[in-house]
Amino acid sequence: xxxxxxxxxxxxxxxxxxxxxxxxxxxxxxxxxxxxxxxxxxxxxxxxxxxxxxxxxxxxxxxxxxxxxxxxxxxxxxxxxxxxxxxxxxxxxxxxxxxxxxxxxxxxxxxxxxxxxxxxxxxxxxxxxxxxxxxxxxxxxxxxxxxxxxxxxxxxxxxxxxxxxxxxxxxxxxxxxxxxxxxxxxxxxxxxxxxxxxxxxxxxxxxxxxxxxxxxxxxxxxxxxxxxxxxxxxxxxxxxxxxxxxxxxxxxxxxxxxxxxxxxxxxxxxxxxxxxxxxxxxxxxxxxxxxxxxxxxxxxxxxxxxxxxxxxxxxxxxxxxxxxxxxxxxxxxxxxxxxxxxxxxxxxxxxxxxxxxxxxxxxxxxxxxxxxxxxxxxxxxx
Numbered sequence: 016x017x018x019x020x021x022x023x024x025x026x027x028x029x030x031x032x033x034x035x036x037x038x039x040x041x042x043x044x045x046x047x048x049x050x051x052x053x054x055x056x057x058x059x060x061x062x063x064x065x066x067x068x069x070x071x072x073x074x075x076x077x078x079x080x081x082x083x084x085x086x087x088x089x090x091x092x093x094x095x096x097x098x099x100x101x102x103x104x105x106x107x108x109x110x111x112x113x114x115x116x117x118x119x120x121x122x123x124x125x126x127x128x129x130x131x132x133x134x135x136x137x138x139x140x141x142x143x144x145x146x147x148x149x150x151x152x153x154x155x156x157x158x159x160x161x162x163x164x165x166x167x168x169x170x171x172x173x174x175x176x177x178x179x180x181x182x183x184x185x186x187x188x189x190x191x192x193x194x195x196x197x198x199x200x201x202x203x204x205x206x207x208x209x210x211x212x213x214x215x216x217x218x219x220x221x222x223x224x225x226x227x228x229x230x231x232x233x234x235x236x237x238x239x240x241x242x243x244x245x246x247x248x249x250x251x252x253x254x255x256x257x258x259x260x261x262x263x264x265x266x267x268x269x270x271x272x273x274x275x276x277x278x279x280x281x282x283x284x285x286x287x288x289x290x291x292x293x294x295x296x297x298x299x300x301x302x303x304x305x306x307x308x309x310x311x312x313x314x315x316x317x318x319x320x321x322x323x324x325x326x327x328x329x330x331x332x333x334x335x336x337x338x339x340x341x342x343x344x345x346x347x348x349x350x351x352x353x354x355x356x357x358x359x360x361x362x363x364x365x366x367x368x369x370x371x372x373x374x375x376x377x378x379x380x381x382x383x384x385x386x387x388x389x390x391x392x393x394x395x396x397x
Contacts, residue, residue: 042279046079048086057090061282061378065096067103074107076289078282082113084120095285095374096278099130108143116149118156125160133166137173144177161196178216188212248356252349255324259344265383266344269325270332272379281371284322284378291315315377322376323369327351 041048046062048054052069057076060067065079067086074090082096084103091107099113106123116130118139125143133149135141139156145164147154152166154173161177169181172189178196186200190211197216200206201223208214258266272280295312298304328344331351355372359365 042276042282050086059286061279061286063278076286078278078285080278093289095281155191188214244356244360248352251320251323251327252352254321255327255348255352256345258321258324259348263344265387266325266328268386269376269379269383270329272382273325273329273375274333276379276382277375280378280382281375282378283381284374284376287315287377287381288374318377318380319373321380322373323355324348324352325376325379326372327355330354 041058041060042062044063046060046065048058048060048067048069048071050068054069054071054073057073058067058071059076061078063080065077065081066083067075067077067088070087070089072089075084075088075092075094077084077092077094078096080097082094082099084092084094084099084101084105087104087106089106091110092101092105093110094101095112097114099111099116100119101109101111101117101122102119104121104123108124109118109122109126109128111127112129114131116128116133118126118135118141120138121140121142123142126141126145126147128145128147128149130149132151133147134153135145135156137155141156141158144160145154145158145162147162147164148166150167152164152169154162154169154171157174157176159176162171162175162179162181164180165182167184168187169183169185170187170189171179171194172191174193174195176195179194179198179200181199182201184202185204186202186206188194188198188206188208190209192209192212194212194214194216197219198206198214199217199219199221201221203222205220206218208218291311295308298308298311328348328351331347331349331354334350334354335347355368358368361368
């Protein structure tokens, strides 16, 4: 019965937004779970600022600009945002993505991180394995099991109970580093290992090999890439113009949500993406739900495709300086689309922009559809 309930809620979230589900997500500019509050179920929160001081007896799904976890989560923590500060006690796994990630608390199981700057302080304690990818990684907490990571500048300064496998620009082990297993790293630069550091296993450096591509092959790949980009741009431009022509009010509503409630929109998009794989697998297992599973996957794919259109429209409108029903929407949209595609082609940054744009756009679409549903219900049209 519980599985069926989750399935129905998720289906309604994608197709016709469901008010009860939306109410389970704590939204706002500043969302706070106070110290004396206890949540005896899974907890969902999204906002510009989210602070958890209380206790969650279940999994916590958090998205926002600034996120602080001071309380206790007796389950898994899945979070994404600009600045993440995890100081409390997480009994399960931690899955986090953000610009700056700081962990100062205790994690009962495994940790998976992706961010620009990642810091695990000496006050933290990771009782499982660590998997991380980022620009700068400073690992000063004890890690009970293996470390698998990729990063630019990586520093390890505490006990590691298993092996270290990494692909890095520069790897450093401080005098307080102790590795119980093997140290294997892929890098052009030799690791900086303090004389006082201890590696019980074997140290192996693998140097990446530059693959030579012939000039004709390079030209062919570049031509194909350029053709696909141009074709994609033209198709998205046409779809966007059709939206402007036939759904101008919906376009404006979604765009206004992206500007007015960006973190909430991104948070709802993030929570949707997190929930989808579980629902998809659940439907496949039921066999009779296989068509619904692929239908939901199609709908979510459409939403992500439309997301870049709404983001482009927002970029163009911000440059033109205003939102107005009387403003010509075509030129701002096309300008924004050009800027979006140029940014999306930048290595690494482009991927990050595409992900953020997709999550924010999907979240805003879902919120707008929910608002439409509530408007129609208030007018007794449904």
